[in-house]
Amino acid sequence: xxxxxxxxxxxxxxxxxxxxxxxxxxxxxxxxxxxxxxxxxxxxxxxxxxxxxxxxxxxxxxxxxxxxxxxxxxxxxxxxxxxxxxxxxxxxxxxxxxxxxxxxxxxxxxxxxxxxxxxxxxxxxxxxxxxxxxxxxxxxxxxxxxxxxxxxxxxxxxxxxxxxxxxxxxxxxxxxxxxxxxxxxxxxxxxxxxxxxxxxxxxxxxxxxxxxxxxxxxxxxxxxxxxx
Amino acid sequence: xxxxxxxxxxxxxxxxxxxxxxxxxxxxxxxxxxxxxxxxxxxxxxxxxxxxxxxxxxxxxxxxxxxxxxxxx
Numbered sequence: 185x186x187x188x189x190x191x192x193x194x195x196x197x198x199x200x201x202x203x204x205x206x207x208x209x210x211x212x213x214x215x216x217x218x219x220x221x222x223x224x225x226x227x228x229x230x231x232x233x234x235x236x237x238x239x240x241x242x243x244x245x246x247x248x249x250x251x252x253x254x255x256x257x258x259x260x261x262x263x264x265x266x267x268x269x270x271x272x273x274x275x276x277x278x279x280x281x282x283x284x285x286x287x288x289x290x291x292x293x294x295x296x297x298x299x300x301x302x303x304x305x306x307x308x309x310x311x312x313x314x315x316x317x318x319x320x321x322x323x324x325x326x327x328x329x330x331x332x333x334x335x336x337x338x339x340x341x342x343x344x345x346x347x348x349x350x351x352x353x354x355x356x357x358x359x360x361x362x363x364x365x366x367x368x369x370x371x372x373x374x375x376x377x378x379x380x381x382x383x384x385x386x387x388x389x390x391x392x393x394x395x396x397x398x399x400x401x402x403x404x405x406x407x408x409x410x411x412x
Numbered sequence: 413x414x415x416x417x418x419x420x421x422x423x424x425x426x427x428x429x430x431x432x433x434x435x436x437x438x439x440x441x442x443x444x445x446x447x448x449x450x451x452x453x454x455x456x457x458x459x460x461x462x463x464x465x466x467x468x469x470x471x472x473x474x475x476x477x478x479x480x481x482x483x484x485x
Contacts, residue, residue: 219453220414220460226452229441265452 203309204336210234210327211307215269218277219295222267224331231264231358232327233350236310236320240272240280244344248322249281250290255347262354263329266294270320271305274298315341324350326357363408376405415457416464422483425449429457430466430480437475 204211214223224232235252237245252266259266270277281292299305299320310320322339334357339345356367365377381402382388388401396404415426422430432438432446440458444451458474461467466480476484 220456222452222456226455230451260450265450 202307204307204325204333206333206336208333210325210331210333211304213304213307215297215299215304216274217267217295217297218274218281222295222297224327227265227267227327228331229329231262231329231354232267232325233259233264233354234267234269234308234323234325234327235345236269236305236308236323238316238319238321238341239270240276241283244342245270246280246284248344249284249292250288251344251347252294253290253292255351256293258351259354262351262358264354267297268294269297269299269304269310271299271302271318273300312338326354328357328361359408365406365408368405376407379404379406415460416466420464422461422464422466425453425457426461426466429454429461430476430484433467433474433476433480434484437470437473439473443474 202211210224212224214221237248239245249268252268256266272280277296277298281296285291297304302311305311305320308323308325310323311317312321315321319341321341322337322343322345324335324337324339324345325333326335328334335353337345337350337353352372355373356371359373359377360366363377364380366380368376368378371377376397379391379396382391391404392398392401396406398404415423415429417423428447428449429443432443438446440451440454443449443458444454447454449457458467458469461480462469462474465477466483467474468477
């Protein structure tokens with residue numbers, strides 16, 4: 185921007201960008217969507233994947249929406265709902281998802297926020313001015329049933345997201361919650377999980393006798409029961 | 413799906429929700445279970461139906477208002 189030039193009215197200034205914090209309450213919102221007006225609190229008791237895309241009728245976003253639709257049933261089996269967002273109108277969203285269905289046969293089953301005034305985008309730090317001053321980047325927020333932010337992914341405009349990684353991330357978070365364990369690099373369901381590191385020297389000594397698979401006292405894994 | 417059309421009448425989804433409340437006051441979770449709709453949609457839909465005057469809320473449960481009962485007759 186040139187010196188003295190005023191920012192365009194639809195641009196987001198740096199000071200307007202919020203950034204959610206892992207473990208904190210997800211910023212509340214009430215938003216117009218393709219499935220009516222929704223509030224974050226409407227999702228209490230279920231996991232939520234809130235994700236943003238730069239714009240309707242764009243190629244990478246279209247491939248992502250088709251991919252998100254294909255994992256929708258897998259997400260719902262995990263008690264997870266999907267909620268999309270971009271800085272487009274409901275009319276644009278409706279026209280786009282109808283076009284996607286007409287051209288590809290894929291129905292978009294989840295709601296999409298029409299965040300024309302960027303209220304939600306600002307609260308979740310979805311606009312990164314170095315990428316675009318007016319469009320949201322490719323964010324993913326995993327919000328748990330207590331409305332806490334549990335994971336965040338930020339991808340640039342050029343790079344479509346990986347659905348397998350989103351499913352894997354949710355499996356890992358839900359496994360951590362259920363079994364009080366951590367998950368190693370590239371973990372997938374059914375593979376050994378990491379036992380949290382010991383807090384005392386005594387625990388470090390004892391864990392070597394507990395039947396875990398240990399490389400050393402600080403790196404122990406265990407198998408979860410079948411089907412967990 | 414929105415439960416109330418711009419003309420103020422319940423949509424198909426709205427009618428499904430109203431019919432679920434015909435015999436008893438229900439919590440949103442119970443409506444979701446009875447209708448098979450996702451819980452977030454039920455909560456949002458009940459809010460719309462309440463604002464439109466078709467249902468009332470008492471202690472976290474929803475029941476048909478007089479307007480809602482009239483509609484189902």
